[in-house]
Amino acid sequence: MKRQDELGLSEELLQLKNANSAFLGDGVALQSYDHYRSDKRFADENNKIFRRLPHAVAHSGALAGSNAFLRAEYAGVPLLLSRDDQGRAHAFVNACRHRGMQLVEKQAGCVKRFTCPYHAWSYGTDGGFMAAPHFDQGFAELDKAELGLRRLECAERFGFVWVTIDSSDDLQFDEHFAPIADDFEALKIAGLVVVEETVLDIKANWKLLVEGGLEAYHFKVAHRNTIGPFFENNLSTFQVLGEHLRSVLPRTSLAETDRTDAAFRLLDHANILYLMFPNTQFLVQQDHVVWIQANPRAAGRTELRVRTLAPAEATEREDAGAYWEKNHRITCATLAEDFAIAEGIQRSVNAGLDQSMIFGRFESALGVFNDTVKRCLAG
Numbered sequence: 414m415k416r417q418d419e420l421g422l423s424e425e426l427l428q429l430k431n432a433n434s435a436f437l438g439d440g441v442a443l444q445s446y447d448h449y450r451s452d453k454r455f456a457d458e459n460n461k462i463f464r465r466l467p468h469a470v471a472h473s474g475a476l477a478g479s480n481a482f483l484r485a486e487y488a489g490v491p492l493l494l495s496r497d498d499q500g501r502a503h504a505f506v507n508a509c510r511h512r513g514m515q516l517v518e519k520q521a522g523c524v525k526r527f528t529c530p531y532h533a534w535s536y537g538t539d540g541g542f543m544a545a546p547h548f549d550q551g552f553a554e555l556d557k558a559e560l561g562l563r564r565l566e567c568a569e570r571f572g573f574v575w576v577t578i579d580s581s582d583d584l585q586f587d588e589h590f591a592p593i594a595d596d597f598e599a600l601k602i603a604g605l606v607v608v609e610e611t612v613l614d615i616k617a618n619w620k621l622l623v624e625g626g627l628e629a630y631h632f633k634v635a636h637r638n639t640i641g642p643f644f645e646n647n648l649s650t651f652q653v654l655g656e657h658l659r660s661v662l663p664r665t666s667l668a669e670t671d672r673t674d675a676a677f678r679l680l681d682h683a684n685i686l687y688l689m690f691p692n693t694q695f696l697v698q699q700d701h702v703v704w705i706q707a708n709p710r711a712a713g714r715t716e717l718r719v720r721t722l723a724p725a726e727a728t729e730r731e732d733a734g735a736y737w738e739k740n741h742r743i744t745c746a747t748l749a750e751d752f753a754i755a756e757g758i759q760r761s762v763n764a765g766l767d768q769s770m771i772f773g774r775f776e777s778a779l780g781v782f783n784d785t786v787k788r789c790l791a792g
């Protein structure tokens with residue numbers, strides 16, 4: 414974040430505090446329960462949002478070195494990421510071109526070629542077809558150059574490997590990320606490494622998990638036994654950055670700090686959360702970043718990945734293992750409160766009643782997020 418933005422946001426938050434008001438949207442908004450439980454709606458979101466927008470399938474560090482590979486799944490598609498011997502990252506559908514067998518079963522590793530366990534067709538780490546037993550007898554009329562793995566659009570940015578499953582429309586990768594690129598560069602996100610990871614299976618719609626991070630209204634209530642006491646009561650603001658959002662929730666320490674001090678940093682006195690639309694959140698903390706991904710599995714089910722990212726040099730300190738483990742445990746304990754709430758809401762939603770939830774004026778970031786979802790669905 415630029416210095417002037419950091420100071421501007423601090424000023425805005427303190428003015429809001431003095432006025433005893435959060436940033437307010439235009440009015441109350443309603444959101445139908447059906448948006449969180451409808452299978453049709455979920456299938457639409459899968460096709461028009463998850464498959465159409467770039468997703469950070471892996472941290473670049475998980476695909477380090479020539480011939481590294483890893484397997485993943487996103488939006489219902491089995492994926493294979495690889496790095497060729499030139500160091501370039503690739504993404505493919507993890508399916509053999511012969512009869513569709515899952516090509517790679519191992520989670521991760523390092524190989525020079527991928528060999529299908531069914532009839533041994535083999536492929537290079539760049540996805541090109543290499544060989545098949547009895548090829549000339551059975552497949553002579555096929556062009557080997559056309560038999561490579563199905564390739565997906567793949568780019569490395571900010572230290573992550575981004576994959577777009579359906580890149581048939583004209584969404585430009587760099588344009589999509591341009592509104593947050595300066596902030597991410599200033600935060601040196603690309604230099605961070607994954608130090609801890611937790612994977613959870615949450616019985617709630619992915620949007621509920623995103624929405625939980627976009628308002629401060631619940632902090633003093635739902636987080637009263639954990640982080641609530643450190644934050645201002647129902648005080649937050651947010652900015653729309655393209656399709657993404659930056660949400661800022663001040664701690665009580667902001668009002669007590671000298672902002673003219675050159676050492677002043679907003680992130681020491683606020684939770685700064687970036688929602689990379691649609692479902693990736695980066696929660697910026699004083700000495701690390703929490704990377705949260707809400708990977709949709711079904712209308713009422715989400716795989717939640719929570720990773721702590723830390724500067725590489727901070728992993729070399731003597732107590733690094735214990736320090737980051739403890740940090741991650743505290744993060745997960747607080748987030749568990751949000752996840753339990755999302756599951757509680759989902760149970761209400763699943764009851765099948767024709768009802769809507771209500772977003773108050775200080776919850777307007779939720780309305781903005783849902784408007785973006787609706788815009789994507791409308792095409």
Ligand code: FES
Binds near residue numbers: 510513531532
């Ligand atoms: S399905 Fe892969 S070699 Fe036959």
Ligand SMILES: [Fe+2]
Binds near residue numbers: 626631636
């Ligand atoms: Fe929360």
